[in-house]
Amino acid sequence: MRVISGKYGGRKFYPPNNIPTRPTTDFAKTGLFNILNNQIDFVDVKFLDLFAGTGSISYEFASRGCAQIIAVDQDMNCSNFIKKMILDWDIKGMQIVRSDVFQFINHCRESFDLIFAGPPYKLQHIRDIPDIIFEKKLLNPEGWFILETSPEHEFSTHPHFFHHRNYGGTHFHFFK
Numbered sequence: 259m260r261v262i263s264g265k266y267g268g269r270k271f272y273p274p275n276n277i278p279t280r281p282t283t284d285f286a287k288t289g290l291f292n293i294l295n296n297q298i299d300f301v302d303v304k305f306l307d308l309f310a311g312t313g314s315i316s317y318e319f320a321s322r323g324c325a326q327i328i329a330v331d332q333d334m335n336c337s338n339f340i341k342k343m344i345l346d347w348d349i350k351g352m353q354i355v356r357s358d359v360f361q362f363i364n365h366c367r368e369s370f371d372l373i374f375a376g377p378p379y380k381l382q383h384i385r386d387i388p389d390i391i392f393e394k395k396l397l398n399p400e401g402w403f404i405l406e407t408s409p410e411h412e413f414s415t416h417p418h419f420f421h422h423r424n425y426g427g428t429h430f431h432f433f434k
Contacts, residue, residue, distance in 0.1 A: 259314060262287055264321030271317070271343060276335045279311035282376060282406060286425035290404070291318060293423065297402075298372065300324045306396070308359045308375040308387075313340040315374050320349045327352040328370075330362045363394055371401045379408040388416055388433050403433040 259281055260270045273279070282290075294300075300322035307316045310329035313336075319327055329340055329352065337356040344352050355362060359377070373396060377384055384407060391403050405413070406428060413419045413431045421432035 259312065260284065261314075261317050261321050262291060264318070264323065266317060266321035266347060269347070271312070271314075273312040273339055274335065277312060277339060278333060279336065280379065281312050281314050283425070283428060286406075286428035286430075287314070287318060289423060289425045290430055291322075294372075295322075303371045304368075304398075306330070306370040306373045308362075308373065309377045310340060310354070311336055311376065313343055313354075315376065316340070316352060317343065317347075317349075319372075320347075320352050325351040328355060328368075329353070330355045330357055330359055332356060332358045360390070363390055363396065366394065366396060369396055369398050369401070371398050373397060373401070373403045374406070375404070376406040384411060388413065388418060388431075391433070392418055397434075401434065405431045405433070407431065 261267055303324050304326040305319045305324050307329040310316055310331040313329055316327050316329045331337055337354050340354040373391060375387055387405055391397060397403055409429055418433040420434055423430045
Protein backbone atom coordinates (compact mmCIF):
# COMPACT_ATOMS: atom_id res chain seq x y z
CA MET A 259 0.00 0.00 0.00
CA ARG A 260 1.13 3.56 -0.55
CA VAL A 261 0.30 7.19 0.04
CA ILE A 262 -0.79 8.80 -3.23
CA SER A 263 0.29 12.43 -2.84
CA GLY A 264 1.58 15.17 -0.57
CA LYS A 265 4.34 15.18 2.05
CA TYR A 266 4.32 11.38 2.36
CA GLY A 267 3.45 10.80 -1.31
CA GLY A 268 4.97 7.64 -2.71
CA ARG A 269 5.77 6.19 0.72
CA LYS A 270 4.79 2.59 1.03
CA PHE A 271 3.51 0.93 4.16
CA TYR A 272 3.04 -2.71 4.92
CA PRO A 273 0.22 -3.62 7.30
CA PRO A 274 0.67 -6.95 9.05
CA ASN A 275 -1.34 -9.93 7.86
CA ASN A 276 -3.34 -10.05 11.11
CA ILE A 277 -5.31 -6.89 10.27
CA PRO A 278 -8.90 -7.76 9.28
CA THR A 279 -9.43 -5.00 6.71
CA ARG A 280 -10.40 -4.32 3.14
CA PRO A 281 -8.23 -1.28 2.33
CA THR A 282 -9.48 1.30 -0.15
CA THR A 283 -7.69 0.65 -3.44
CA ASP A 284 -5.17 3.15 -4.82
CA PHE A 285 -7.49 3.60 -7.82
CA ALA A 286 -10.44 4.55 -5.59
CA LYS A 287 -8.27 6.74 -3.29
CA THR A 288 -6.91 8.62 -6.30
CA GLY A 289 -10.43 9.28 -7.56
CA LEU A 290 -11.65 10.38 -4.13
CA PHE A 291 -8.75 12.76 -3.58
CA ASN A 292 -9.11 14.21 -7.08
CA ILE A 293 -12.57 15.33 -5.94
CA LEU A 294 -11.42 16.54 -2.54
CA ASN A 295 -8.35 18.41 -3.86
CA ASN A 296 -10.66 20.74 -5.79
CA GLN A 297 -13.01 21.37 -2.86
CA ILE A 298 -11.05 21.37 0.37
CA ASP A 299 -8.16 23.22 1.97
CA PHE A 300 -6.71 20.26 3.87
CA VAL A 301 -4.71 22.45 6.26
CA ASP A 302 -7.90 23.88 7.77
CA VAL A 303 -9.78 20.56 8.01
CA LYS A 304 -10.61 18.74 11.22
CA PHE A 305 -10.91 15.12 9.99
CA LEU A 306 -12.54 12.03 11.49
CA ASP A 307 -11.76 8.58 10.02
CA LEU A 308 -14.28 5.95 11.14
CA PHE A 309 -13.42 2.25 10.70
CA ALA A 310 -9.83 3.42 10.07
CA GLY A 311 -8.40 -0.05 9.42
CA THR A 312 -4.82 0.40 8.22
CA GLY A 313 -5.10 4.20 8.48
CA SER A 314 -4.64 4.62 4.73
CA ILE A 315 -7.20 7.45 4.35
CA SER A 316 -5.87 9.25 7.43
CA TYR A 317 -2.30 9.11 6.06
CA GLU A 318 -3.55 10.75 2.85
CA PHE A 319 -5.05 13.61 4.89
CA ALA A 320 -1.89 13.96 6.99
CA SER A 321 0.22 13.92 3.85
CA ARG A 322 -1.76 16.84 2.45
CA GLY A 323 -1.25 18.94 5.59
CA CYS A 324 -4.32 18.17 7.69
CA ALA A 325 -3.30 19.00 11.27
CA GLN A 326 -6.26 17.49 13.18
CA ILE A 327 -7.01 13.82 12.52
CA ILE A 328 -8.82 11.31 14.69
CA ALA A 329 -8.80 7.72 13.43
CA VAL A 330 -11.20 5.27 15.10
CA ASP A 331 -11.04 1.49 14.93
CA GLN A 332 -11.93 -1.18 17.46
CA ASP A 333 -9.44 -3.81 16.30
CA MET A 334 -6.34 -3.93 18.51
CA ASN A 335 -4.06 -4.89 15.61
CA CYS A 336 -5.34 -2.01 13.48
CA SER A 337 -4.93 0.45 16.35
CA ASN A 338 -1.43 -0.76 17.11
CA PHE A 339 -0.42 -0.52 13.45
CA ILE A 340 -1.72 3.06 13.18
CA LYS A 341 0.09 4.00 16.42
CA LYS A 342 3.29 2.56 14.96
CA MET A 343 2.82 4.52 11.72
CA ILE A 344 2.19 7.77 13.60
CA LEU A 345 5.49 7.26 15.45
CA ASP A 346 7.51 5.94 12.48
CA TRP A 347 6.44 8.77 10.18
CA ASP A 348 6.31 11.38 12.97
CA ILE A 349 2.76 12.39 12.01
CA LYS A 350 1.75 15.44 14.01
CA GLY A 351 -1.88 16.06 14.98
CA MET A 352 -3.07 12.51 14.34
CA GLN A 353 -4.42 10.27 17.05
CA ILE A 354 -5.89 6.78 17.10
CA VAL A 355 -8.88 5.92 19.25
CA ARG A 356 -9.42 2.23 19.87
CA SER A 357 -13.19 1.97 20.16
CA ASP A 358 -16.31 0.57 18.60
CA VAL A 359 -17.27 3.26 16.08
CA PHE A 360 -20.90 3.44 17.24
CA GLN A 361 -19.84 3.85 20.88
CA PHE A 362 -17.36 6.54 19.85
CA ILE A 363 -20.07 8.40 17.92
CA ASN A 364 -22.48 8.21 20.87
CA HIS A 365 -19.91 9.72 23.25
CA CYS A 366 -18.18 12.17 20.90
CA ARG A 367 -18.70 15.84 21.77
CA GLU A 368 -16.65 17.25 18.91
CA SER A 369 -17.67 18.19 15.38
CA PHE A 370 -15.64 17.78 12.22
CA ASP A 371 -15.20 19.40 8.82
CA LEU A 372 -14.87 16.08 7.05
CA ILE A 373 -15.82 12.60 8.17
CA PHE A 374 -14.94 9.46 6.25
CA ALA A 375 -16.40 6.05 7.06
CA GLY A 376 -15.09 2.91 5.40
CA PRO A 377 -17.01 0.21 7.27
CA PRO A 378 -16.86 -3.48 6.48
CA TYR A 379 -19.10 -3.90 3.45
CA LYS A 380 -21.14 -6.56 5.24
CA LEU A 381 -21.75 -4.40 8.34
CA GLN A 382 -25.36 -4.91 9.40
CA HIS A 383 -26.07 -1.25 10.23
CA ILE A 384 -24.32 0.42 7.29
CA ARG A 385 -27.58 2.11 6.16
CA ASP A 386 -27.88 3.81 9.57
CA ILE A 387 -24.49 5.49 9.56
CA PRO A 388 -25.47 8.72 7.72
CA ASP A 389 -28.50 9.23 9.99
CA ILE A 390 -26.41 8.70 13.12
CA ILE A 391 -23.73 11.16 11.95
CA PHE A 392 -26.34 13.88 11.42
CA GLU A 393 -28.40 13.07 14.53
CA LYS A 394 -25.30 13.35 16.72
CA LYS A 395 -24.30 16.62 14.97
CA LEU A 396 -20.76 15.40 14.31
CA LEU A 397 -20.48 17.36 11.07
CA ASN A 398 -19.79 21.10 10.99
CA PRO A 399 -22.36 23.15 9.01
CA GLU A 400 -20.28 23.29 5.82
CA GLY A 401 -18.74 19.85 6.36
CA TRP A 402 -18.88 16.72 4.26
CA PHE A 403 -19.48 13.11 5.24
CA ILE A 404 -18.21 10.43 2.86
CA LEU A 405 -19.34 6.81 3.17
CA GLU A 406 -17.53 4.04 1.30
CA THR A 407 -19.66 1.02 0.40
CA SER A 408 -20.01 -1.83 -2.05
CA PRO A 409 -22.25 -1.38 -5.13
CA GLU A 410 -25.28 -2.86 -3.34
CA HIS A 411 -25.90 0.26 -1.23
CA GLU A 412 -27.93 3.24 -2.43
CA PHE A 413 -28.33 6.58 -0.63
CA SER A 414 -29.58 9.00 -3.31
CA THR A 415 -32.89 9.58 -1.48
CA HIS A 416 -31.21 10.49 1.82
CA PRO A 417 -31.98 14.14 2.68
CA HIS A 418 -28.28 15.03 3.11
CA PHE A 419 -27.00 13.14 0.05
CA PHE A 420 -25.46 15.24 -2.72
CA HIS A 421 -23.04 13.15 -4.77
CA HIS A 422 -22.01 9.60 -5.65
CA ARG A 423 -18.88 8.23 -7.29
CA ASN A 424 -18.17 4.69 -8.39
CA TYR A 425 -14.68 3.22 -8.74
CA GLY A 426 -15.29 -0.40 -9.70
CA GLY A 427 -16.44 -2.24 -6.57
CA THR A 428 -15.92 0.85 -4.40
CA HIS A 429 -18.68 3.42 -4.12
CA PHE A 430 -18.38 6.78 -2.34
CA HIS A 431 -21.56 8.49 -1.15
CA PHE A 432 -21.20 12.19 -0.27
CA PHE A 433 -23.44 13.93 2.28
CA LYS A 434 -23.61 17.48 3.63
